[in-house]
Amino acid sequence: MIAKTEPDVQTNSGVPVAQFLPxxxxxxxxxxxxxxxxxxxxxxxxxxxxxxxxxxxxxxxxIDGARGEQVARKCIQQWPVYSDxxxxxxxxxxxxxxxxxxxxxSVLDLFxxxxxxxxRIDHVVVTAGSTETEAPWFDHALNLSDIRKAPSRKDIDVxxxxxxxxxxxxxxxxxxxxxxxxxxxxxxFSCAAGFKETxxxxxxxxxxxxxxxxxxxxxxxxxxxxxxxxxxNTICPWMTQTGNSFPKKIEDRWAKEGLPISTAQDVARVSAxxxxxxxxxxxxxxxxxxxxxxxxxNIDRLESQWLGEEPAQTLAQGQxxxxxxxxx
Numbered sequence: 001m002i003a004k005t006e007p008d009v010q011t012n013s014g015v016p017v018a019q020f021l022p023x024x025x026x027x028x029x030x031x032x033x034x035x036x037x038x039x040x041x042x043x044x045x046x047x048x049x050x051x052x053x054x055x056x057x058x059x060x061x062x063i064d065g066a067r068g069e070q071v072a073r074k075c076i077q078q079w080p081v082y083s084d085x086x087x088x089x090x091x092x093x094x095x096x097x098x099x100x101x102x103x104x105x106s107v108l109d110l111f112x113x114x115x116x117x118x119x120r121i122d123h124v125v126v127t128a129g130s131t132e133t134e135a136p137w138f139d140h141a142l143n144l145s146d147i148r149k150a151p152s153r154k155d156i157d158v159x160x161x162x163x164x165x166x167x168x169x170x171x172x173x174x175x176x177x178x179x180x181x182x183x184x185x186x187x188x189f190s191c192a193a194g195f196k197e198t199x200x201x202x203x204x205x206x207x208x209x210x211x212x213x214x215x216x217x218x219x220x221x222x223x224x225x226x227x228x229x230x231x232x233n234t235i236c237p238w239m240t241q242t243g244n245s246f247p248k249k250i251e252d253r254w255a256k257e258g259l260p261i262s263t264a265q266d267v268a269r270v271s272a273x274x275x276x277x278x279x280x281x282x283x284x285x286x287x288x289x290x291x292x293x294x295x296x297x298n299i300d301r302l303e304s305q306w307l308g309e310e311p312a313q314t315l316a317q318g319q320x321x322x323x324x325x326x327x328x
Contacts, residue, residue: 022273260289
């Protein structure tokens with residue numbers, strides 16, 4: 001097991017919440033083939049570099065062609081691949097392909113070209129995201145004239161539809177050329193807004209809740225050895241500084257209150273730790289500053305407290321019936 005946890009915050013149940021302590025070891029990433037959608041900037045670019053630094057090969061898909069090419073070139077130059085002269089040459093440390101995550105064919109082309117070049121895919125990460133704040137769907141200033149124009153669907157299309165596209169295609173490609181007992185995983189990016197209300201970003205939040213729901217709906221199905229044997233997890237960053245990612249007045253107030261702000265490298269390191277730890281499936285890592293906590297275990301463990309003992313038992317019985325019936 002690569003990742004470690006240690007007791008941190010006490011809950012009202014008297015059971016400590018475990019802080020996730022990621023350990024990114026070269027043995028966990030060396031020679032792995034990792035496809036990162038949204039790897040040209042911010043967290044995605046930082047994750048690309050961590051993977052390449054530890055011996056992985058990375059295929060980068062992103063709509064930002066200039067930055068994507070730049071990241072790939074940096075990885076090729078900084079972490080060159082050395083091939084045995086007696087053997088066929090190895091593929092490049094990193095490749096970039098312009099990819100529109102909202103275009104199904106574009107995503108499919110990325111997977112097909114990656115598979116053709118590297119002959120397999122070990123891990124898939126979706127960091128691509130969008131947050132539109134200029135034209136909110138729900139605003140007290142909306143009037144009868146405003147609502148006659150359809151609002152932008154970008155936050156839904158990028159954050160949710162794109163994630164659905166990538167996950168569907170990844171679930172098939174990860175099954176090929178895997179060999180016995182080889183770890184495969186999908187890592188999706190949700191957000192703290194994926195489990196906690198956040199004002200002003202209603203559509204973004206709905207999409208991120210959808211990402212959480214997608215992971216939860218697939219974690220038992222994908223991990224079953226009779227199906228795909230693929231792990232799936234989510235990362236839920238809180239306030240993260242990636243360029244001009246939030247208004248200065250929020251940044252100033254955040255600093256005044258002494259609240260944690262993550263860097264792209266902080267979140268990328270947690271992501272790499274989750275990807276490396278083959279014991280993690282169906283986990284959600286809340287990242288605040290340099291620290292992270294797994295939230296799914298406590299949601300399940302405390303269900304009888306927040307839902308009530310009898311409703312929790314009834315729900316568990318019904319869920320068992322649904323799972324067994326649908327699985328059959």
